[in-house]
Amino acid sequence: MLYALHELAYQSAQPWRIGAQMARRFWTSPLNPASDTALGRTAYASAELFESVTRRYGKPDWKLETITIDGKPVRTTEQVVWSSPWCRLVRFARNIGDLKRAGKPASGPSVLIAAPLSGHYATLLRGTVETFLQDHDVYVTDWVNAKQVPMLEGRFDFHDYIDHIREMLAAIGPRAHVVGVCQPGPPVLAACAIMAAENDPNRPASMTFMGSPIDARLSPTVTNKLAEEKPFAWFKSNMIHTVPMPYPGVGRRVYPGFVQLYAFMSMNEDRHTDAHWDYFKSLVSGDGDGVEKHEEFYDEYLSVLDLTEEFYLQTIDIVFQSHMLPRGLLEHRGVPVDLGAVTDIGLMTVEGENDDISGVGQTQAAHILCSNIPDARRVLYVQPHVGHYGVFNGRRFREEIYPRTRDFIADNEKLSAVSRRTDAAA
Structure with missing residues (x-):
């Protein structure tokens, strides 16, 4: 049931993610005179942060060509x-x-x-x-x-x-x-x-x-x-869930990656909160190095498997x-x-x-x-x-x-x- 609810929550947030993507384009458009103002940068950073924390992260590429x-x-x-x-x-x-x-x-x-x-x-x-x-x-x-x-x-x-x-x-x-x-x-x-x-x-x-x-x-x-x-018995009762549709493994009992990710992050909750706050500030200030460093780490860290x-x-x-x-x-x-x-x-x-x-x-x-x-x-x-x-x-x-x-x-x-x-x- 938890796995199905997780998928439902993700799908339900899709309109909000589309809205965040549209907001990003609006507040970074060169045709928008307010894009380089404090208000514009803050609005862009808010949309970018929301989209990044609600995104579905797939398997990363090796990038070792x-x-x-x-x-x-x-x-x-x-x-x-x-x-x-x-x-x-x-x-x-x-x-x-x-x-x-x-x-x-x-x-x-x-x-x-x-x-x-x-x-x-x-x-x-x-x-x-x-x-x-x-x-x-x-x-x-x-x-x-x-x-x-x-x-x-x-x-x-x-x-x-x-x-x-x-x-x-x-x-x-x-x-x-x-x-x-x-x-x-x-x-x-x-x-x-x-x-x-x-x-x-x-x-x-x-x-x-x-x-x-x-x-x-x-x-x-x-x-x-x-x-x-x-x-x-606690692990079997609380950590194991059933893969829902439309995945090929539908019906398989698994320890879901998103449960594991929550366990990882809860162990260092303050550190992850601070990291995302620093990411937001880097987006507002235009600190490209800070943004790149954060995205490089979390694009990998938030990619999980069952x-x-x-x-x-x-x-x-x-x-x-x-x-x-x-x-x-x-x-x-x-x-x-x-x-x-x-x-x-x-x-x-x-x-x-x-x-x-x-x-x-x-x-x-x-x-x-x-x-x-x-x-x-x-x-x-x-x-x-x-x-x-x-x-x-x-x-x-x-x-x-x-x-x-x-x-x-x-x-x-x-x-x-x-x-x-x-x-x-x-």
């Missing part, structure tokens, strides 16, 4: 190399000629960036992908909005996520490197452990986890406490309430997940000192759990002065976190190559 590497433009081509009804594995192929002009090798280590399936589209990691493209052949999990998947395609749950990671690593090829950003940490770690136990040739050479709730019992945040304090009921509820149970992975209780398709089986996969953990989503200690717990990884293949890093978002994006990520991650991947690429040659000789 051309990136800059060492000051040189390098073209990229977006390629879908594997897909399912729930996800596309996207490769950003760099132009070889452009790489040569930038003084870079024609190829680099293959890196799978596992984007969060937690409300926002994978494009939230645009800056992460662009940075990794400086030195790597980058693939990213581009998750599909559950409301766009017809009921005939069946279910998608936590264990399907694990299977997807395995299948995508197989599509990339032997000994790639995987980077799990935030939510994917537990299922990606489980997938790597299963592949290691089976001696799968496509197991990764290294795994990097950034701000991930590997063990959510440690340094619990507001998010963790909410998940623990509320009974499981999660299937089964995936969301299993994540609540497995990761945040039962803590199955760190307690050694997780089974996948009837087989126990043995983290001790991981012996030749490098492990790096990255945390933010001020992370209010995954507290310090939750990600680095992977080092204790994966006890059989040699010390030479481990890196534990806590970035000072950054919160959750700063762990995988922004200036400190580019200048301080990424160089360490790049070197870690390069070291494990060499160790993996030596291991392959030794195995071949044997």
Whole structure:
């Protein structure tokens, strides 16, 4: 019912949005003598603000057709190399000629960036992908909005996520490197452990986890406490709703993106209110930089997708309430997940000192759990002065976190190559 009411409210506001768009054109028209007055600028800013907060934000574009590497433009081509009804594995192929002009090798280590399936589209990691493209052949999990998947395609749950990671690593090829950003940490770690136990040739050479709730019992945040304090039945009763017409996934039970967005924003309500007030003032004053910065962030932040009921509820149970992975209780398709089986996969953990989503200690717990990884293949890093978002994006990520991650991947690429040659000789 809530989903249907949400759609009704959106459609009901359509005339008001049309009116706001007309007002914008009126108050910015060069034929309007009042357009450059305080009254005109304020009226325009009011209409612009109303339209922006009531707009339906679709999936953003990647906007990575051309990136800059060492000051040189390098073209990229977006390629879908594997897909399912729930996800596309996207490769950003760099132009070889452009790489040569930038003084870079024609190829680099293959890196799978596992984007969060937690409300926002994978494009939230645009800056992460662009940075990794400086030195790597980058693939990213581009998750599909559950409301766009017809009921005939069946279910998608936590264990399907694990299977997807395995299948995508197989599509990339032997000994790639995987980077799990935030939510994917537990299922990606489980997938790597299963592949290691089976001696799968496509197991990764290294795994990097950034701000991930590997063990959510440690340094619990507001998010963790909410998940623990509320009974499981509460989440099923209050957070799950049915996709209405006219979406392809009509009838599917989901955790709607707009509910997730409200939860995100309510955690920092004052900050978002201040940001929109500053946006309004920038519109009135004609501060183009302030307007552009606000729109760039919120056009991405307000773009959300739905999660299937089964995936969301299993994540609540497995990761945040039962803590199955760190307690050694997780089974996948009837087989126990043995983290001790991981012996030749490098492990790096990255945390933010001020992370209010995954507290310090939750990600680095992977080092204790994966006890059989040699010390030479481990890196534990806590970035000072950054919160959750700063762990995988922004200036400190580019200048301080990424160089360490790049070197870690390069070291494990060499160790993996030596291991392959030794195995071949044997």
